[in-house]
Amino acid sequence: MGGPFEKVSRSPNENLWPWRNDVVAIWNLARMWYFTQNDDYAIKARDILLAWATTQTEFSGRESMLDLGDYAYMLVGGAEILRGTWSDWTETDTATIKRYFKEVLMPASNPYGEHQFGAANKGALALVSLGLMAIFNDDVEVLDSVVYQTRTLAHIGLRNSNDIGMLGDYLRDQGHAHGQLRALVMLAEALWSQGIDIYADFDNRLLSAGEYFARVNELVSTTALPFGTTDAYYIADNTNRGWRGGGGGNIPLNQIYDAYVLRKGLQAPFIAQRRRWMPVDSTSFMFLKETDSSTATPGPELPIPSTTSITTGFNSIDIGGAVPAGKANYESGLGVWMVEGGGDEIWSTNDSCHFVYKAISGNSAIIAKVESVENTSLSAKAGVMMRTSLEQGAPRAWMAVSNRGQVEQNMPNLAVYGGANYGNKALDIPDFNASYRVKLERMGNIITGYVSPDGTNWAATDVGRIDGPVPDTIYVGLVVSSVANGMLNHSAFSNVQITGGDGAALTVSPAAPAALIASPGDGVVPLRWQSSFGAVSYTVNRATSQGGPYSTIASNIKGSSYTDTSVTNGTTYYYTVTATNSAGTSDRSPEDSATPARQLVNIATGGVANDSANDQSNAGAVFDHNSATEWFYSGVTGWLEYDFGHQEVVKYYSLISASDKVTRDPKDWQLQGSNNGSTWTTLDTQSNQSFTERFEIKTYTIASPAPYQYYRLNISANNGDTDFVGLGEFGLFTEVQQ
16 A cells, blocks of 8 residues: 555645555455455555545645546446445445535536636546535535536537537547546546447537547548637647547547447448457456446537527627727628727726627527638737626736737636636647637626637637626627727628528528548448538438449438438448528538448457467467457467357457567468368468557458368468467458348
């Protein structure tokens, strides 16, 4: 036992590793108790847990929530195992742990209060920590808050995503992307155990997030759209695609597979592909299932404010001595609001502008596409604003496009994670000449600012809290500041929508969906696309040749997903999607393709493994369906053999590289079959094979499959090592029968 200590801190680190190591020990000992029923394990686990619970009084540091989120499933999981399965656990023990969670660890999970979570993975880790401890503590109030925040906070939860499955950290790097995904999925699984289904939210958003992550890291060419968080807005994918850390994502991807494939009967083709090679380790095996028929109930409808177009009804005011007097005019033939305004500046504590507004009670939102900003100053800006009053200096939030070709954001006098300066940012945007869209949304006392290239792919880049007293009515509208007071700036806005608008604007045809994702299922091709602003429905088009000609296979689709079930396995299909409203139909989306294929199953189970050294134990390591174990063979040539005990027709086989030296990987080999163990038929020959990654899977087709009892991999060369051959897995596959 490394502790306990009264104080633990992360960033700066103090007694952190003793706490981490003891949490892992609690987790391992509790599981060993469960699997062996040896009381000694439970006693030791309880001793460590209670020692910390009765000693530690502080968990501090700027990043306390990160460790608590990373280790929550082990700490709470260990405590739950003891409470739920060990008869010597007492009510006093439970009360002690509940106090420890409530008074020490839960405050450290969200040290900045209410919505003030760090961006993306940081906030998701805070939520999973709070959620798991609230479940142990039977704290319904905290758990309800966690569920609401997970479903509504657009900078950390399920809404920190887009239609094709990108999460906020997906363009930061794949490690942090994995961290955000793992935290959200771990929380979703814990909530499912309480009868709450957030997996269903936003059209099965966690399935699309898992599939996107798996697809990118299986190195399948995948569209990335500009996206981000309150930390950063990313306009290009420069991440380390092909990431294999964290067991390849074996915990969240297995949980997603369980949730959607086993429980809901959906398909997850890229996760299934990744599961074929992902190692099974001392933790991830806990999340592997064969079947799951449990159920849960989706949450209630969320109070996300809707918007519609506005052509009249705005009021105008000049704030902070802005001159000359500004004005606004809607040009119905163009569908454009022209707004003129002076003003010194609205950046930071400045508040001098022309504001065109409506007073709105309750939850509300406004969106606008900034078409142009007159060059009255390099800092001139036009955008959207929310404020608690019309007085200069009132608490407010704004998102605007500046003449510098950036989106600027500011939340003066609102409570912002990281302080006011953290909320003041200038964000680079792609292709400024194409204009950009900005949005503000008020839900309760939380205001969120967004940016988007298209009006649907909204990234939450600023979040602030209105501190009390919170007014029921706030002022919502368009803002212009010339940053050359005494001179009017003429700026143009299109696609302006607001809560309670009149809906009378000119309808224009929607743009093509910006991205389409097609997945190679078994007898199906699941499709997801980024929705188009103003679209009412979508049409799916398909071809069997790249570029068409296309035929329509589905129309009048109301959402942004569709599953094509009229496919033949082995045929490659090319898809595009168009968007439609009363004004017309868009151009086609970018094309994506998929080749559906029969699901493969590794049938090398229940038989006898051997090798050319007659070491059945060593040989068995490549037939245990776990790439983390290894056949480590002394010699540079040799064979592996599998005896089914009966005849089987193997149609495919695979090799997975071990976590060993590249030079020990097999290079040349023959796959052979036999029905007596002595007369062998060569089924496939490979030469000059190389594995560029550890745990890399290579799958080979047997040209003329036939029934054999024995299968042998006869290795004639490795990749250069002078002493050994190493192999992670040797899989023997057939197709799943429908």
